[in-house]
Amino acid sequence: MDETYDVIVLGTGLTECILSGLLSVGGKKVLHMDRNDYYGGESASLSLTQLFKKFRDGAAPPATLGKERDYNIDLIPKFMMANGGLVKILTHTDVTRYLEFKQIAGSFVYRDGKIAKVPATEMEALNSPLMGLLEKRRLKKFLDYLKELAYKTTERIVLYMSSMARWGKSPYLYPLYGLGELPQGFARLSAIYGGTYMLDKKVDEIVYEDGKVIGVRSGDEIAKCSQVICDPSYAPGKARKVARVIRAICLLKGPIPNTDNADSLQLIIPQNQVNRSNDIYIASVSASHNVCDKNHQLAIVSTIVETDKPELEIQPGLALLGPITEKFIQIADICEPTDSGEVDQVFLSKSYDATSHFETVCDDVENIYKRVTGHELVLKQRPSQQEEQDMAAHQ
Amino acid sequence: MSSSRQAPAHQPQPAGKLFQFKLVLLGESAVGKSSLVLRFVKDQFDDYRESTIGAAFLTQTICLDDATTVKFEIWDTAGQERYKSLAPMYYRNANCAVVVYDITQSSSLDKAKSWVKELQRQADPNIVIALAGNKNDLSARRAIATEDAQAYADEAGLLFFETSAKTAANVNELFTSIAKKLPLDMLANPRPRGAGLNTRGIDLNRENREAGCAC
Numbered sequence: 001m002d003e004t005y006d007v008i009v010l011g012t013g014l015t016e017c018i019l020s021g022l023l024s025v026g027g028k029k030v031l032h033m034d035r036n037d038y039y040g041g042e043s044a045s046l047s048l049t050q051l052f053k054k055f056r057d058g059a060a061p062p063a064t065l066g067k068e069r070d071y072n073i074d075l076i077p078k079f080m081m082a083n084g085g086l087v088k089i090l091t092h093t094d095v096t097r098y099l100e101f102k103q104i105a106g107s108f109v110y111r112d113g114k115i116a117k118v119p120a121t122e123m124e125a126l127n128s129p130l131m132g133l134l135e136k137r138r139l140k141k142f143l144d145y146l147k148e149l150a151y152k153t154t155e156r157i158v159l160y161m162s163s164m165a166r167w168g169k170s171p172y173l174y175p176l177y178g179l180g181e182l183p184q185g186f187a188r189l190s191a192i193y194g195g196t197y198m199l200d201k202k203v204d205e206i207v208y209e210d211g212k213v214i215g216v217r218s219g220d221e222i223a224k225c226s227q228v229i230c231d232p233s234y235a236p237g238k239a240r241k242v243a244r245v246i247r248a249i250c251l252l253k254g255p256i257p258n259t260d261n262a263d264s265l266q267l268i269i270p271q272n273q274v275n276r277s278n279d280i281y282i283a284s285v286s287a288s289h290n291v292c293d294k295n296h297q298l299a300i301v302s303t304i305v306e307t308d309k310p311e312l313e314i315q316p317g318l319a320l321l322g323p324i325t326e327k328f329i330q331i332a333d334i335c336e337p338t339d340s341g342e343v344d345q346v347f348l349s350k351s352y353d354a355t356s357h358f359e360t361v362c363d364d365v366e367n368i369y370k371r372v373t374g375h376e377l378v379l380k381q382r383p384s385q386q387e388e389q390d391m392a393a394h395q
Numbered sequence: 396m397s398s399s400r401q402a403p404a405h406q407p408q409p410a411g412k413l414f415q416f417k418l419v420l421l422g423e424s425a426v427g428k429s430s431l432v433l434r435f436v437k438d439q440f441d442d443y444r445e446s447t448i449g450a451a452f453l454t455q456t457i458c459l460d461d462a463t464t465v466k467f468e469i470w471d472t473a474g475q476e477r478y479k480s481l482a483p484m485y486y487r488n489a490n491c492a493v494v495v496y497d498i499t500q501s502s503s504l505d506k507a508k509s510w511v512k513e514l515q516r517q518a519d520p521n522i523v524i525a526l527a528g529n530k531n532d533l534s535a536r537r538a539i540a541t542e543d544a545q546a547y548a549d550e551a552g553l554l555f556f557e558t559s560a561k562t563a564a565n566v567n568e569l570f571t572s573i574a575k576k577l578p579l580d581m582l583a584n585p586r587p588r589g590a591g592l593n594t595r596g597i598d599l600n601r602e603n604r605e606a607g608c609a610c
Contacts, residue, residue, distance in 0.1 A: 039482050069517055087599055096599050097452075098484060103597065167597060177487060184484035191473035197480035385452050 001198065001223045005031040007372070008216045008223055010203055010230035013041035014179075014358070015349040017186035018365050019229055021093060022377065024193035031223055032190060033216070037200035038180075039187055041231055042332070042352055045072040045178030045291070051249075055328040065251065065326070066293035072178030073249060073291065075330070076352045077283035077300035078361075079104055079172035079266060082163035085362030086182075087173070092379035095185040102289055104172035108259060108267040115258045115267060115320065118170075159359070172266060172357070177290045192388075203234055206346060213345045227372055228346045232335035238348055239335040244305040245354045248314055251326040252297045256284055258320075263288045263297070266356055269316055278304040280317045281356050296325065304354050305331065340371055347372055411462035414579055418467045419486045421514070422495035423506040424477045427529040430560035431495060432469050435570050440561050457574045465574040467491075483517060491523040491573050496544075498528045498557060499536040504544060511551055523576045525554035527569055532559040 006028040009020045017039075020032045038044055046054065048061040048071045065071070080086050080101075090096050107118040119128040128136075143161060163171030175181040191197055205217040206228055215224040232239035255261040262284075269280040284299040285291050292298050301317035310331055318324065337348035350364050369377040383391065420428040433439050436455045456466045470489075475481045486492065494510050496503035507526060514524060526548045528539065541557060548555035554572050558565040 039484075091599050101597055101599060173597070173599075177484070181484050184482035187482055188473060188475070188485065191475045196478070197475050198478040199480040201478070389453060 001031065001201075001218065001221050003031075004224040005029045005196075006225065007031075007227045007229060008033065008225040010034070010206075010216065010228065010234040011041045011349075012036075012039045012183050012187060012199070013231050013349070013352070014043040014183045014186070015361055015364055015368070016041070016229060016231060017183035017190070018089060018361075019349075019368060019372070020195055021095070021186040021189035021193070022365075022369060023372070024190040024195040025093065025382070026373070030190060030195040031198070031216075031225070032187065032195055033198045033201045033203055033218070035201065035203055039199070040075075040180040040183045041233075043074075043076055043078075043179060043183060045074050045180030047071055048073070051328065055330075066295065070287070070293040071291065072180060073298060074179045074285075074300065075247075075249070076179070077247065077281060077302050078179060078352070078356060078358055079174055079283065081159055081357045081359060082166040082171055082173050084159060084163060084357060084359055085366075086358040088379060089362065089365070090185075092381055093186070093189055094382040094384075095189050097385070098185045098188055099181050100176040101173045102176060102264075103167055104170045104174055104264045104266060104285075105262040106259065106265045107170040107172070108262075108265055110267060110269040110273055110316075110320065112273075117260075170266070174264065174285060174289055178285075206230075206235060208344060211344055226345060229349070229368060229372065230346070231349050232337070232351055235346060235348055238338050238346060240338050241333045241335055243334040243354075244310070245302060245332055245334055246305050246310040246314055247300055247302040247330045247332070248311075248318060249328040249330070250299045250301065250318070250321055250324045251292070252284075252299055252321055253295070253323050253325055255286075255297055256282070256299065256320060257322045267317075267320065268356075269320075274316045276303070276313070277306055278354070280314060281354070282317050282320065283356065302354060342371065411460075411464060413464045413466060414577070415466045415468065416490040416577060417470065417488055418491045418493065418573070419470045419489040420472060420493050420495065421476070421481075421486065421507075421510040423497070423500075423503045424474075426495045426497040426500070426503050427560050428493075428495050429471055431493065431527065431529060431558060431566060431569075432471065434560040434563055434566045436469070438563070440563075442561075455570070457571055459571075459574055463579065465577065465579075467570065467574075486514060486518050489514075489518055489522055491525070491577060492518070493525050493527050493569065493573070494553075495527045495529050496539070497530050498539050498544075499530055499533050501538040504528075504539050504547075508547065508551075511553065515551075521578060523554070523573055524552075525556065525569055525573050526551075528555075528557040529560060531557045531564055532561045 007023055007030050009016050009030060009032040012034040020030050024030045048065060048068050051073050052059050052061050108115050109118055160171050202218050203216060206213060207215045207217050207222060213228050215222045259265055263286045265284050267282040271277055271279050280303040282299055282301050284297060286297040287294045299321055301314045303314055307313060334351045334353055336350045341347035347368050349368060353360055366377045422428050430440060432453055436453045453469045454466060456464055458464050472481055492514055494507045496507040511524060514522060528544050545555055556565045556569045558569055
């Protein structure tokens, strides 16, 4: 690794892998390292063994859970908006070549003690118990009005609607084999364009000279570079905690009760329903997404921590899941960088926040890309496979 | 350019059924993975080929008989194996794998064995695996006896060939025997899979609602 690179990327979370891919495609010489022996960092999908290693001190997973190969368990609960920023990046970089996607079956809301489906079609809207008839007419008018105006503040609503309209059922998509496939796909893109990958690599120190980064040290080796991009865990001195999030990864025996046996869903418990300031999210996926065996379903209950008893805060969510076979609790700091990185050329990504989609991740990617390269990210369509083969043949 | 793109012996014949398969290459750095594919797909060899950059995906078609054509989508490692950083996504969904070692490097067979183990643990249980002892043209420097590798391949249930990307020895034979061993009859409805073809899910590049999954 004693070489000189343009950019060294530390951590293989989704944000870092997208940036690594975009920069390699753009001609930068990239070295990408991770202290773990797997891709994805905080946005990884783990095998049963890896999950038990992380949460249960390496205890063996019980045989009742089934085969190791059937499991890819996400650490964070997020879905892709069908019309959102991540889909745009995926299609332009053609990382879709490496991945397969499926819809999330349903979107639900908890209200007045009941789980109600968020209507996906006009028919469902008319049958939905969530609103009275007058409210429905008003909403339709209001949404039409928003669609025409599309002000910044209404962008998210419009995104939800256009995502819903794209495939129906729900506005959400999900990669088969788990979210961890996303960083791996972008890492492959980076590697194909010359990026060097080192997993299971100790990162001892970011090395500075005169207040500017000059490299990264691992043991006796120093890789030189003029810029570093990393997640907050690789440069804790440059990160500040802005909130804490609690996530309970649960293995269930089957679908969540009262959801029409949905094989996948998002269920929101709005803050006002449970006297909180933050919503509680439930994200669930199953064997039809190749993330667990046929006899199980996965669900993550999460929310922003508001008290000193975070586990109690997610109880209303856990109570909706039916019998829970295994539960893994993670309380994580949400960090953001203390500075823009313009002075020392070390650029930190933000932690994965509590939102249920990847839009803020895409914002962070665009933002860091601009600070690193000095220009706006303009997504260009990647050459086709045939064109790439021809280009390689000419090298 | 076009003159060098002639396919070797087996030109695709559109007649009959076309079966499409994802084939991945595995093995230590510098054992000749890319060279084997380059020989198979373009019938070329380059003594001083750099580590893989750029094209990491090639296709080649084999006609098994008048009614059956097999198209391989061949995935290269893009160099990610160099520091033991190959993503599991790479061999996920692979229908077949060529695990390559270098007959002049004894440690490369150990690495090949660990890849076979990994495939048997993580990949599709029906995957067809071929072991290829490459650089057979350098037999003067041989470090791994043919019988030893053959015994291991038999024990692990692998196809086995000693190949030379340089002389083309056994290269077409290797890929043809994989095509023959693939469970074609199990695939009643032949269709492409894997490799971003979105056959099980939805196609992000399409704008309408119809492409939803029907499985």
